Structure formats: structure tokens, C-alpha cells
Amino acid sequence: MPRYMDIHKNVKGVTSEKLADAHRRDLEVQDKYGVKYLKYWYNEDEGTVFCLCEAPNKEAAQAVHREAHGGVADEVIEVKEGTE
């Protein structure tokens, strides 16, 4: 299944707790769209969030975010993972 990195920019009020909650909601919703959110990274000061997921397509990845908490990404980029 394709893998995607998404980027959320200038998100207001990013905290570890709020993101953990949003991610938990993604996980609850994702099966409906055939998506698997894997990891995320964030910067609270800049309001930047990166999410890595497996999804059938970009739209499915965004649909999970939209339904789970409404915070869709600014960019969704299909990626391959580099070898270590």
C-alpha cells in the first residue's frame, strides 16, 4: 500500500496532549478508509505536524483526518522509505 507523509502548517495551539488525542481519533476512524496512521512528529512553537501513514490514496488519508478531528493536512506527499 502506498505510504504518505503529510504536513500541517501553522496549526494553532499545538500541544502534545491535543495531538495525542487527535491521533487517537485518527486511529479510531482509519479502518473505515483502509488507512493506517503510523507515526507523527510535531513542533509546538511553529505549529507544524508531520504524519506518516499507509493509505490507498491521498484522499483517503485526508478523509480520516477530516472525519476524526477536522484538521486536514496542507500537503500530502506519497513517499518511499529509505533503506537504513
Add this chain to the structure above:
Amino acid sequence: MPRYMDIHKNVKGVTSEKLADAHRRDLEVQDKYGVKYLKYWYNEDEGTVFCLCEAPNKEAAQAVHREAHGGVADEVIEVKEGTE
């Protein structure tokens, strides 16, 4: 040690092989700067590359890329990693 996600945009001629080679050179150089490149993700068509590393600061992360292959990132963002 702080963790950083960097983004390289519009990189020309990105291939799996070229990136694996560039990453290998990062790994060879990184100890000199106290940096540890952990993973990377890329899109060959768009020429986008994300690198995740641990580094004492942004400049050290960029210094490794600069010395290893010259391909410094467009953005380097300090990140925390989300809980699973």
C-alpha cells in the same frame, strides 16, 4: 538530543540509488558533528526528501549534509515524536 525533520524540495534527479548513496555518505560524516541520521522518505517524481535525525542543533544537521554531498535542506524543523 533534539530531533529534527528536514525537507528538501525540488531536488532534481532523485532516485532510490542516489539517495541511498547520499544517506550512506551522511552516515560516514555524521559523527564528526554529533549527528545521527535516522530515516528518510522521498518522492522521486516531485523531488521531495524528508530526513529525520538527532542533532545538537539545526546547523549541525545541515553541516553533515553539506560536507557529505552538498545537498542541504530547504527547511529544518525541530520535532518531538508522537506517541503511538
